[in-house]
Structures are given as C-alpha cells and as structure tokens.
Amino acid sequence: MNPNSTRYGRYLIRLLIIVPGFIFTVLWFLPLLWIILTSLKPTAEILTNPPQWLPSAFSLEHYGRVLEKPVGQWTINSLYIAIISTILTLVLGAAAGYAFARLRFFGRDILFWLVLASFMMPFEVMLIPLYRMMGDFGLVGTRWSIILPSVAGPFSVYLFRQFFLSIPRDLEDAAAIDGAGVWARFVLVVLPLSVPACTAVGILAFAENFNQYIWPLIMSTSDAVMTLPVGFGQFAPSLQGSTNITQYYGMGAAAATLLIIPSLIVFLILQRFFMDNIITSGMKG
C-alpha cells in the first residue's frame, strides 16, 4: 500500500472523529451560553421564535429585579456554610482517616465498618429524624443546622484513609525511629505529603456543600439562613403560575448567570484538581 494513502486515511479518520465530537461539544455548552445571552436581553426580545441570538442592546433589568431579593445575604449564608463545613470536614476527616489507616485502638475495625456502612444510608432517609432533632436542639433557623449533618458524612474519612494507606509506611516508621510521636508523625510527615488529598477533599466538600439543595430547603425558614440554590429556586419560572411568565424567564436567566459565571470561573481555575483528583485520590485504592 502506498504510505501516503494510509497517511491520508488516518487524517480522514481523525477528521471523522473530531468534527462530530466538536459539534457535540458545542451543543453541550449551548444551553449555558444561551441562558447567559437571554439574561442580557430586554424582556421583549426573550420570547421570539425564531430566536434572536444577540440582544439588540444589553439590558440589566433582570439583574436589577433579581437583586431586589436579599441575594447578598444568601451569598453570605452559602459561603459561610460551605467554608465552615469544608474546614471541619478536612480537619475531622483527616484526623479520623489517619487513625483508621495507621493507628491501633480498641474498636477500630467495628467503627470503620460503621463508617463504611453509613455510605449506604442515604441522607434522604434521615430527613425526617434530622428535622425533628434540629427542633429538639433548637438549631432550626441556624446555619449550624445545615453545617453539622454534612460534616458527619463518611466520604472524607474514607478518602483520607485510602490516601494515607498509599503513603509508604517506611516513612512513618522512619519518623518513629527519628523520635516522632503519633501527632508529630501526622503533622510533620503525613500531612505535608497529603496536600493533593486535602485539596481534593476540600474542593469536593466545598462544591457539595455550596450546591446542596434538599436539606437547606427544609431548614430555610427565613432569609437569614437561606442559601443561594434554595433562594434562586424562586426564580424558576415553572413554579410561578402563569402570570408574568416572561419576566420570570428573564429573572431566572439572570439568577442562573449570576451563579454560572463564578462557578465556571472557579471550575476553570481548579479544573485540574476537580478532574485529576477524582481519578487519583478518589477512586484508586
């Protein structure tokens, strides 16, 4: 066979893969692009068919209306809850994960089994009892009612344990011989080597806590604790009867854009951690 023709064939195959793949990629992103464009159109230009892609003039009217709601307060709540949860998840999860990975103590195996078993207990099963407990504890209407249950999850403990098990045991043995006690080994040797695991767990925990929906929905008795995902739910048009629906599409688009832009920016900055760490620290044993 003529080498040039096989080479030509290869390019053709590549092209046959690239082009549909690229179209698919564009389509996948189209909804986000369209909602962003929609949010900038004057109301009159939103409901048109065939669609008007670009607004004739950029309009911020929908944003104005979204911001009439206490969006600032919701943002503070969301960040507060996500940050505190993440810090607690990291601290408690790393310490417990280390104990389960490396230390010997009475009841370790049973306790770890319990932690694993709790993976099977979907949070939804606990909605009713947690709700009743929060009432008993007088935590309803506080941010802690949202923070504490999320810190109790087994995920970080499990991930940290897996990661610590992958650190060569010799390193800790060497440190023990060098005279380091358990905490010194943990803080001076293990943690500095666990930056990837901490970043992965931290990012995942933050994203999960920032984005969670059902529990904050139940706990959001007032704007004082309401989070962005719950608050913005009010802008979803389908829930709003039929009056003034046009406005709601615009407001929904504006609200969505307000969260899409920062989410995507954070994602772009941290994408390496999001995608690589799920592979390396999450799934490997």
Add this chain to the structure above:
Amino acid sequence: MSGIVLKNVVKRFGDETVIPELSLSIAEGEFVVIVGPSGCGKSTTLRMIAGLEDVSSGSIHIAGRDVTWLQPKARDIAMVFQSYALYPHMNVAANMSFSLRLSRTPKAEIRERVRKAAEMLELTEFLERKPRDLSGGQRQRVAMGRSIVRDAYCFLFDEPLSNLDAKLRASMRTELSILHKKLDRTMIYVTHDQIEAMTMADRIVIMEKGRIQQIGTPREVYNTPDNVFVAGFIGSPSMNFLDAELVEEEMLTVRGDGFAFPLAPELAARAKASRSSRVVVGLRPEHFAATTTTGRAADSTLAPVHLEVDVAEYIGSSQFLAARIGSKQIAAAVEVGPDTLPMTSGEYGFDTNRLYLFDSDTGESI
C-alpha cells in the same frame, strides 16, 4: 550486660507464626549480618528490635535495658530502610536533622552534626536538594547520613543496598565497613545477598522460616556449615548435593550414582561415629579441578570423577560448567590455566578434603 539481646522472641501475625522462637545476643560494637531467603523473617526480626513491631512473647534488651515495650524513639537506635524512606517534602539537610530537631537539640549543634555527617558521606553539595533530585546512590547516602547524625547506640540496616546497581553496591559495601570502623557502633544488617554478608560481617546469622540455622564468622559458616540449608545457602554458585551410601572398601568411601570418593581420615572417623549409611554428599563447585595436559594433578587428595558436560561458560579466570554426575545435574567452577585441556566431558578431579557429608534424614552435618 551490654549489646543487644533477644530472649525467646516469638512473633505471630494473626494465626501465622512467623518467628517460632528466636534467641540471639550481639556484642557491643559488633557488625552482625542476618541473611536468609525471602520471607524468612529477617525484616520482622529487625523491626522488632527497632520497636516497629511488637513481639508476641519474649523480650528484647538493648545496652542492658529491657526495651521490649518501649517506643522506637526510646530505644536509642537508628535505622536505614530498603526504600530509604527519605521525607520527600524535606531537603537533604532537613531529612538528616529531623530527629535532632524533634529532640530540640540546639541549632548550632544540629548544624555542626549535619555538616560532619555530610562531609563524611560526601553530601555537602547536595544539602539543599530534595530527595527526588538525587540519584539512587546519593539517596542511599542521605539515608545513611540521617542515621549517622543521630549517633545512636545501634544501627539497623534493612537491605540498604538492594536498590543499587552492582558496581555501586560493591563500593558502598566497602564504605559501610569503613563507617563501622569509624563509628564503632553495634550494627545489625539484614540482607539476602550472601556476598554482602560474607564481606562485611563480624558474624553471620543464617535464618530460615523464622529459625536461626547457624551463627558464626564468615569463615565458619562457609567452611563448617551446620546443616544442608546453611551449606546450600552460603557459597556461590551453591553447593551440589548428591545422594550416596557409605561403603567400607580399602578406605571408607561414599559411593553414589556415577561417583565414588574415598573419605579423608578425619571425616571417615566422624562418618563411622555417626553410624548412618545413607548420606548426602556436598560438593562445592569451586572444589572441582580440571585435568591438565601433564596428567592429573599430583595432589593425592584429588579424586577422579567423570563429568558429562552440557554447557561450559568461559568467564576468564575460570570456567562454569553445567554438567552431570551420573544422572544428576551439578554445577562446577574450574580454574583455567594455560595448560588446561578443553572443557568437554571426561575426567575431572575433586578435592576430597573439601567434601561435606550430611545425614540424609536430619540434614545435619556429619
């Protein structure tokens, strides 16, 4: 009592007994090498001395103290790991000074000790580097350095050279011996490489399946192995074993498939005393000799034996033969002189003074 003493140490992992019972005493300043095949419990023994594994029963004493239940840091030991176990996030200086910093040694003293150790190991120019930017040999030296700065009572080495290439390993062997002389500290060195054992040890401990088979100087374990296992383990290539019978001829003779060797008087006496007729004959490859053009060597202890040679490998000073005596495969290493005949099947000699006999039931040396 000083030095290191293990008394009736037993180690079990769950149901599995890895060390059935082990007693060992090591004098202060001695360089002891523990050898044995993979999985025989060498590392486990070392780690129990270090305090990284608990003993299941028995006791361990270091410098006269019972340290059985003490933490590693209270035992005054330093250890070099096979993987080197260098802290990847610390540079060489920080690696070496880690233990000193933990014990809150004054800064000036730390700096001085690190400098000295680095000088001794020729690491001075690498002090600022991270372990990943060092070669294998340099990492190995950092691991050494980390233990040296401690000035511990005892140094433990778990196969520290096994990740190096052959040449570097040879030179590190020498350096380790020199280091031992300089530091004059008790050292326990684990390896499965018998050359390392033979070259460095004051005494060798040979282990198999968690049991000590023999303890002795390199000469003792080579020349007078206690049993078949030690005889086969020490020496390279390893000893050939042939089944044989003791028969009374004009001299007491061992006769087997394709060979008959008269016994030297001393060995004959012992063989008689043992009163077993079925024995195992041990022939070290290096004790075979070639026939020369001038006929068989005049040496009267050289007994003739017919070798059926399958392969001969010439390596300059000598020649390795893969051959058969009768139907049994053996190895021989024969010195090659200018007048040596080509290595083909035929008559060879074996030095009967160097012949070993073992009881075929117990494997004990006769």
Add this chain to the structure above:
Amino acid sequence: MRRVNPFAYTFVIPFLIVFAIFRIYPFLLGILTSFTDARVGPRPGNFIGLENYIDVINNSEVRRAFIVTFQYSLIVVPMSFFIGLAMAVYVDRKLPTHTISRLVFFAPFVLTATIVAIVWNWMFQTQFGLVNVGLGMLGLPDRIAWLKEPDLILPVIAFITTWWQAGFAMVIFLGGLQNIPGELIEAARIDGANPWQTFWRVTFPLLLPVSTLVITITLIEAMRVFSLIHIITRGGPSDHSTTVVFYVFQEGFVRFEQGMAAAVGVVLFLVIMVLTVLRFTLLRGDQSYF
C-alpha cells in the same frame, strides 16, 4: 499483649461525636419514627407497629413513587453510562480539541441543581425553547410540550441529569482508561484487531470495575433524585414524576405525615443497601474501587 496507642482516640473522637449524633442517631431515630404515627412537632407520636409499612405496600401512591423511580433509573443509568463512556473515549484520544471538550463535558457537574433546572426549563420551553426551535429547524415536530407530557417527563429529567452529571462518569472512565497499560492495546493491534474490535474486546472488558462503579453511583443517585423534580415539575404532570424522595418530602414536610414518610425512607434505604451489597458480591476481590 498488644501495644494500643492511647493517642489514637484524640484523632477519631471529634469525628465520631459528630458522626454519632448527626448520622447514626438520626438513622436509628428514622427507623424508630417509621413505627409511629408522628406528625410535625415535638411529640414523638404513638407506636403503631407495622402499620406504616403495611401502608407502604397497599398505598398506590407509594407504589407509584417506587415505580416512577425505577423507570427513571432504567432510563438515566444507561444514558449516563454510554454518554459518559463515549465522552471518555473521545477525550482520551489526544485530539486537538480534547482539552476543551473535557472541560465542557465536565463543567455542568459543578453547577447547583437550581441553575440546571432554570437552564433546562428554558431550553425545553414549548414555544420558544431552544430544543423545539432546533427541531423546527430540522423540519421535525416542534410544538412538543416536553415538561407537560406524562410520557416524556421521565426521559426529559433523565436527559437533563445526564447533561448535568455525565462528566463525572466520564472522569471515572478516564481514570479506568488511563490504568489500562498501553501495551495491551498495542498487543491487540498487532494481533490484527481493528480499533472497534480493540475497544469492545480489550478496553471495555478491562473497564469492568470502573463500569460497575459508574453504574452503582448513577443508580444510587437515580434512586435519590429530588432537586430537579422539585424545581422543575413538582412531581407532575399529575404524579408522573413523583419519585420516592419527592414523595417523602411531600408526605413529611407538606402533609406532615412524618411517621409514614420515615417508613418510605427506610424502604428506600433497604433498596439502596441491596444494590450496594449486590455490587460487592458481584465484584468481590476488587476492593480497590469503592
């Protein structure tokens, strides 16, 4: 005689306290509540034995909720699986566009449910939604009321979920692909397999552990589906998208039948437990993937 490290407890106790109070205790309390007629408020409710569970079996609404959830799972799991797999394979070939595609495929995963709901509400809008507009441009029926057709609502929610989460499956598959030694693929090539055969005969079987992981995760996520339903459909049209968790929510926090809601929750837990145990028995010996 074993040396137990007393410091170990200082490592685990903080977590264990939170874990016990906010995970184990509510779980047990949930089981307890499921045997009562508890309504909202501080009173624990009266013990009524298995009545709630009998109700679960007899009550057609609950049965509907489970059926709807299973139907939804049957659509969303294969959809996410194959789209995620296709994405991973596409992105894994180091074509010029792979970085951007990888980013785009994963990006929706970082968005919160509310945004996804708003975006697709708008996309599926009957008159002006981009989906119908696109269909119209292709000359296809373009007046489909996606969110109001009882038969379409589950596939539509499944599709939205796939858009939202297939990137996650993709990343897991990518991990699996990268763990396959390149020599294996090359060996298959040399043995004369074409790329298509190589994929299905060599690569795909080697992805088995990862595949089970993806299926388990998406399946359990599907059993728990709530946020999109709550924002987009409120369980409708009529009850065609009333899933189990949405039912629990309605029963517990709208109708305040908390005993009954707890019982449905416990049944959901049992289903998820069976799925998890099944996966581990199917894949015993492969503990490296959780």
